[in-house]
Amino acid sequence: MAAHGARRALTFSRLKRGSFAHSIVYLALLVVAALVNLGGVSGLGSILFVLGMAHGIGWIAMTLLALAALRLRVIGLRLAVAIAIVGAVGPFVGSAEFVREERQRGHHPAC
Secondary structure (H helix, E strand, O other), X not given: OHHHHHHHHOOHHHHHXXXXXXXXXXXXXHHHHHHHHOOOOOOOHHHHHHHHXXXXXXXXXXXXXXXXXXXXOOOOHHHHHHHHOHHHXXXXXXXXXXXXXXXXXXXXXXX
């Protein structure tokens, strides 16, 4: 019974949105880090910290969700690996894998 409720709550579309949100946070983190380290912009330490924490916590959350979704057969192993392993250093790969898998399935679930 609990698995049925989890399957209803943990959908492909929701995971995809979470992956893209995580990618946006990571992109913001890269931009702010570049401004601080390459551009010499000061005063962004707090923003850099918050984005870093959001990326780290987001990666942990996405990993746990991906493992649950894999177990419930909502996503396949390739996508789960892209999220959980590669997602720590490049969440864009997970987002790209969602697009690839969606195309492979031959339909576009509503976002």
